[in-house]
Amino acid sequence: MRAQYLIPVAVVLGGLALSSFYVVDEREKALVLQFGEVTTVRTDPGLGFKVPLIQTVAKYDDRILSINTQPLEVTPLDDRRLVVDAFARWRIADTVRFREAVGTGGEAFAKSRLDGILNNAIREVMGSVPSTAVLSDDRTALMNQIRDQAKREAASLGVDVIDVRLTRTDLPTQNLAATYARMRAEREREAADERARGGEAAQRVRAAADRTVIELTSAARRQAEIIRGEAEAEANGIYAEAYGRDQSFFAFTRALQFYSDSLKPGSTSLVTNPSSLYFDYGHFVQSLGESGAPVVAAQ
Template identity: 35%
Template sequence: MQSKSFPALILIAILALVGSNSLYIVNETERAIKLKFGEIIDSDIKPGLHFKLPVLHTIRKFDARILTMDSRPQRYLTLEKKAVIVDSFIKWRIADVQQYYEATSGDELVAARLLAPRMDEGLRNQFGERTMYEVISGERDELMDELTVRLNTITQDELGIEIRDIRVKRIDLPPEVSHAVFERMNTERQREAREHRSEGKEIAEGIRADADRQRQVVLAEAFRESERIRGEGDAIAAATYANAYTKNPEFYSFIRSLEAYRNSFSSKSDVMVLKPESEFFNYMKKSQ
């Protein structure tokens, strides 16, 4: 019994192996072709479960999603013969599977090597037709769109590849030019700084001069006002003294004499030489 079941198991295993090698699946994100001894017999296999003959048929699958190729920075000349270093990338996908396979053997590295010189030539031509200002800010979007359309026409005809987008990540000046530009910018900024400082000093001098003038005006007005008040006070004092003197001239004369005595005899070191009959001693003589 066991000798009869063993060949059956072998047969089942062989059938299972053949069946597994006869079925294959193509995902939604893939494109596939069927080869018969290296010759393409089905150039666009749709996603799903499919059948093939083992050994006789070979299935090649490729990524159908949008792929990115990051290019190395390249040196280009603008319309005015100014050198720039451009760092860019390209978005692409397979448009014609058979043509893509025939041009690249289905190898993404080969496709990148074929795309790189075409993109380099396109960028070189586009930059050579525009000025520095246009490629940096003025017409960059227009440049990229035009290059995408032109390159897409070429790659679809020659490689079966559709170019979806081309973009510039960065535009730099060459190192030897960057240093000169930096020095020129530094010199320009220093010149502007000196101009601003000189303008600031001029404004500061004007402010100081105006402040000094206002100070002098304020001091002069204050002095004039103080003299006016002092004059008014002296006039009031003089009027008060005169009024008091007219009311009692003798008393006023007596008070003035006492003040004179106090001021004259306040210091023991002072010496006065007067005649005894001088009016200065009238109230001393008439002490009663």
């Protein structure tokens, strides 16, 4: 009879012996609890011992953890609403305090508490600055303020907030259309100003160019008239010298000039007798030499 009880007893004792040992991973921290009270804190990895059935072990992640906040509407100083997303890096700094704060809820309960802490910190910090500071490229100072405030509030949970980053800062959907319209109007006004300034500058350049053209043209015409007058004077001098040397040549050129002036195509009608002196060059020259012009009947 005793032999048949030895095996179950041995199994129970073996189970108790095995349950009295626990292993702490290098990525974990462990608390040994006796009736809910912390008796031992294990931060080093390795094998540990606990009293079976009386003591239990609670393990927590010792790595840096992350949490992402839900989109949150905030109102900066200029009453321009913004939608903000953020994420934080945190870790369990004080295991005993963490256990006391979250109880058996563990890391899931701690994340819900941290989410509220981060939201409050974001609202308070963002509400103390204008929207231009939030929408600027350099938001490091704001993120540091949010981190420091969240760190102070999370210390009661035994949690250390390492970093907070803003991932998105946008306008609410219902405000985007009005904002884009205002931005478009501002850009169109700037474009109109630029076009007006450009048109004014172009008008000045055009006026200067026109004035320069007129001045150059006037100077060129004046120079051309001077050259033409000098040339005509020189030509008249040459003609006068030539006419003075030979009277018959002068009469001949005057006769040719008379014929050319009196017989212009399409504009001259001449009625005369065939025996008129008009067709007798000798008498024409003689009469031209005497009176300066032949006697003809022209119409």
